[in-house]
Amino acid sequence: MKPRSGPSRNFQQEGAALVIILAFVVLLTGLVIAYLSRTITDRQLAKSSFEDTAADLLARSSLDIIVSDLKQEIADSPAVSVSNIQPRSFGTPAPALTAIPNLIRRSVLGDPTGRTSNVNSTAASVNGRSISLPRWNSHYLVPRASTSTTVDSTPVSSFTAPDWVLVTPDGPQVLATAAPTVIGRYGFAVFNEGNLFDLNVAGFPFSPASPASSATPGIPSTDVGRKGGVALADLTGLPTSPTVITTSTSTPSSWHSASATNDIVGWRNFASVQPSGSFGNFTFDSAGAPIGTGTRFLNLFLSTNSSFLTVSTATSSNRTDQALLSRGELLKLRGSIGFSQNVLQYLGTFSREINRPTSGAVTARWPLSRFDNFATTPPSTANAVAIQTYFGLSYIAAVSGPPAVGEHWEYVGTSGSTRQSAIPTASGATVDSDLPTLLRNVLPSAASTGEILSIVASLIDQRDTNSDTTWIEFGGPGPAQKAYGVDVNPVVDPSPSPSPAPRPASVVVLNRAFRNVGELGYAYRNAATTLDFLTSTSTDAPLLDLFTFNTASIRAGTINLNTGNIAVITALLTGATTSEPSTIASRTNAYHAAQNIVNESNRQNAIGRADVARLAGAGGTFFGSSDEARKTVVRTLAELAQTRTWNLMIDVIAQSGRYPPNASNLAQFVVQGEKRYWLHIAIDRFTGQVIDQQLEAVYE
Amino acid sequence: MIVDFAQMLRRSDIDYYVKSFANTQPGNDQIAFYSTVPGYYPSTGSQSSVSLVAYRINAQNKLERMSKGLVWNGVSATNAPIVFLPLTISATWPAATSTTVDIDYELVASQIFRFEYAYLLNDGTLSDTPWATSAGHINVNGMQDVTAIIVSIALIDSKSRTLIADSQLSTLLNNMPDFAPSMNPGDLVAQWQSVIDGTTGIPRPALQGIRFYERYFRLLK
Numbered sequence: 071m072k073p074r075s076g077p078s079r080n081f082q083q084e085g086a087a088l089v090i091i092l093a094f095v096v097l098l099t100g101l102v103i104a105y106l107s108r109t110i111t112d113r114q115l116a117k118s119s120f121e122d123t124a125a126d127l128l129a130r131s132s133l134d135i136i137v138s139d140l141k142q143e144i145a146d147s148p149a150v151s152v153s154n155i156q157p158r159s160f161g162t163p164a165p166a167l168t169a170i171p172n173l174i175r176r177s178v179l180g181d182p183t184g185r186t187s188n189v190n191s192t193a194a195s196v197n198g199r200s201i202s203l204p205r206w207n208s209h210y211l212v213p214r215a216s217t218s219t220t221v222d223s224t225p226v227s228s229f230t231a232p233d234w235v236l237v238t239p240d241g242p243q244v245l246a247t248a249a250p251t252v253i254g255r256y257g258f259a260v261f262n263e264g265n266l267f268d269l270n271v272a273g274f275p276f277s278p279a280s281p282a283s284s285a286t287p288g289i290p291s292t293d294v295g296r297k298g299g300v301a302l303a304d305l306t307g308l309p310t311s312p313t314v315i316t317t318s319t320s321t322p323s324s325w326h327s328a329s330a331t332n333d334i335v336g337w338r339n340f341a342s343v344q345p346s347g348s349f350g351n352f353t354f355d356s357a358g359a360p361i362g363t364g365t366r367f368l369n370l371f372l373s374t375n376s377s378f379l380t381v382s383t384a385t386s387s388n389r390t391d392q393a394l395l396s397r398g399e400l401l402k403l404r405g406s407i408g409f410s411q412n413v414l415q416y417l418g419t420f421s422r423e424i425n426r427p428t429s430g431a432v433t434a435r436w437p438l439s440r441f442d443n444f445a446t447t448p449p450s451t452a453n454a455v456a457i458q459t460y461f462g463l464s465y466i467a468a469v470s471g472p473p474a475v476g477e478h479w480e481y482v483g484t485s486g487s488t489r490q491s492a493i494p495t496a497s498g499a500t501v502d503s504d505l506p507t508l509l510r511n512v513l514p515s516a517a518s519t520g521e522i523l524s525i526v527a528s529l530i531d532q533r534d535t536n537s538d539t540t541w542i543e544f545g546g547p548g549p550a551q552k553a554y555g556v557d558v559n560p561v562v563d564p565s566p567s568p569s570p571a572p573r574p575a576s577v578v579v580l581n582r583a584f585r586n587v588g589e590l591g592y593a594y595r596n597a598a599t600t601l602d603f604l605t606s607t608s609t610d611a612p613l614l615d616l617f618t619f620n621t622a623s624i625r626a627g628t629i630n631l632n633t634g635n636i637a638v639i640t641a642l643l644t645g646a647t648t649s650e651p652s653t654i655a656s657r658t659n660a661y662h663a664a665q666n667i668v669n670e671s672n673r674q675n676a677i678g679r680a681d682v683a684r685l686a687g688a689g690g691t692f693f694g695s696s697d698e699a700r701k702t703v704v705r706t707l708a709e710l711a712q713t714r715t716w717n718l719m720i721d722v723i724a725q726s727g728r729y730p731p732n733a734s735n736l737a738q739f740v741v742q743g744e745k746r747y748w749l750h751i752a753i754d755r756f757t758g759q760v761i762d763q764q765l766e767a768v769y770e
Numbered sequence: 771m772i773v774d775f776a777q778m779l780r781r782s783d784i785d786y787y788v789k790s791f792a793n794t795q796p797g798n799d800q801i802a803f804y805s806t807v808p809g810y811y812p813s814t815g816s817q818s819s820v821s822l823v824a825y826r827i828n829a830q831n832k833l834e835r836m837s838k839g840l841v842w843n844g845v846s847a848t849n850a851p852i853v854f855l856p857l858t859i860s861a862t863w864p865a866a867t868s869t870t871v872d873i874d875y876e877l878v879a880s881q882i883f884r885f886e887y888a889y890l891l892n893d894g895t896l897s898d899t900p901w902a903t904s905a906g907h908i909n910v911n912g913m914q915d916v917t918a919i920i921v922s923i924a925l926i927d928s929k930s931r932t933l934i935a936d937s938q939l940s941t942l943l944n945n946m947p948d949f950a951p952s953m954n955p956g957d958l959v960a961q962w963q964s965v966i967d968g969t970t971g972i973p974r975p976a977l978q979g980i981r982f983y984e985r986y987f988r989l990l991k
Contacts, residue, residue: 336844337842337843337844338843340843340844345844347844348844348845348846349816349841349842349843349844349845350816352844380781380782380783380854381783381854381855383854383855383856385856385857387847388850388853388857388862389843389844389850389851389853389857390843390853390854390855390857391843391854392843392851392852392854393781393783393854395779395781395806395819395820396806396819398806398819399806399818399819399820402818402819403818403842406816406817406818406842765990765991767776767777767990
């Protein structure tokens, strides 16, 4: 009898079943683990996305609050004065500490916003998150503490990190203790980007660029000297050491190099200027080269109607010019070119200006190019029409005689044909009003018709290309009265009435187009004295605000006249013409004059370009003691600086999160999301209008 | 995609290759623009902070993304930097606006076979043109009128994909309508669903593997 095989078969079957069950258990376990893993990952991703969005919304909301504060500040003080022409400052270093010229304000306990709590952003949160000082200065707008070349944005010790503004569902609240209602926090600092050179516009090339002692502008020094635009600022006037420049700092020891400037200009204006070489090693033609890089550079930047808000449409070898799109790009470009980090505190990427006077009802500035209608005489038919429209003058040809009578002009008004005896009152004057009417509007009411027309005649003498003294006849219907200008040759008039006053011993006559509004200062208000652009009480100074070389209604590049950056003023003044045609300002003299100018603007802010006269007077005699030399500051700053538009960069860091129930102080916040923005914004101080803005997300 | 759009450069003096009434892009859409995101850079170094980003559905009906890292201006004669108008993206990088093969394209979603986008304008209207004609605007002008880009995609899971021939999928996606300005939010994917529901000749299990998604990508202002 064979033994039963049943138990053995059952054992095998049970074993197989066990294996199958175990396999299923393993499979099921794997599925559960995979499910849980996927769920947890998805949940984490969703939470991370949620917190990112929450932080982003918080950052944007905080920017809205900060901008609203600025606009409210303007609305609260519609009457512009020296005390409110600049944004209100708070959270800046105490007077005894190192000043930070670009810093306007930061969130700090007790600030005027009334929203900031007593917790600093450098304090670590519960989960170890803090904003270090180098991070707060990652834009390099605060002077660095170190002058070493090691990449390090640690700011000077006088910079204190912003305090946090705690945000609840009801908005920002000042809290003394941690509260569960807090949903996030933000800190901010506001910088005056108008204090800086907009690198999309500033700077010209050099040839040769090295060695530093031989660096020479790659454009004629006369063009540099006439400063028709911020492009003609000499960036080698920016110190690289020391990092902190004050009104008592002795002449810096090192400066931004010409070769680095060439690398910037070559990259920026690659197509329109067409340098030789390649990125990092651009070279330019020497100043004397005919139709070379210098000529192309001047053609681009001396255009009288370019706003420089967009890149030139020039192309070359399938390349175009470039623009710095953000401050982040500027920082990266610096790294690629390799110039000093210390210069970054003087460089920006965003600037706007409403090109409009700061006083009076005129809504635009009168173009200096209108004087070009006098370039040749007799004027063409078209020029004659323009001259009557914009000057109210009619041309009278010379008579060979006897008696010989020189060519001259009659004041007939904009629509008349006979001599006028008086200049109309300026009611309703616009940018298209004729010059005598505008002058009547700006100059003291005591100024006579003859005095105003003498200024007009002298301005014509500066612009026309002959050397004969211009006169303008007015009055009638009886014998004409005559208003004389000042030119190289004396008046050719057999019957002067009144007789011209004795001429100055020597006169400076440009006999060319005006390149900047300050050059009006070469004109005489009578036969003995030029227009007064050098005293704080000058009644001629408002003319500086009324005329312009560049006529773009909104433009980029102009510098805040109240900039506290001595280096920026130095770079503007370096190379400026101190005596026509070719004597120019040295960098050292420019630096010392800039110290005096900043000292004066710190004492009393400038409200408009008219204040340039006061600043020029304070600038001293570093460029010489002559009237012409002392007006060097006027010819530079009145064209290249402005006061009416605030150009700001708002640096905000927002963190979403909460306070845990056991939080015992305000630092014990749990950070769940973070977002940082740099908002570049231009606001017209006089109207509160936001002219333009650029939001730059910061990724660190 | 959210990062690409969030960091899109917005300037009036740069080119965008985007859908508009002058470039209607029937069927799958294509888009190319500059963005400050990292890309694949040439070996020459001197990397700028700008990349050229493009999206397209390739010949295999799969979504590709180009991220061409650009160098600084003047670095080389062969590797182009960002160019400003009048130079265009299509003239400088033809592959970004065509079906041409380019090494900087990579497959980002093999399951996506239909890619359509539209614009949410500042006034709240949806449009197939990135500027407000009602305001008299006539060009893209730095996307000044666009608040968000609305992206609609159709995807098919990989298992279902094996059940559908290439030609069938091409026919299917061609039957899925383009965005029209008359549509309201959600209308486009609803119409796509109707097309799927009415499709015959393709196994239902395969059609059941098709999903639609629509998302708004806000542009940084």
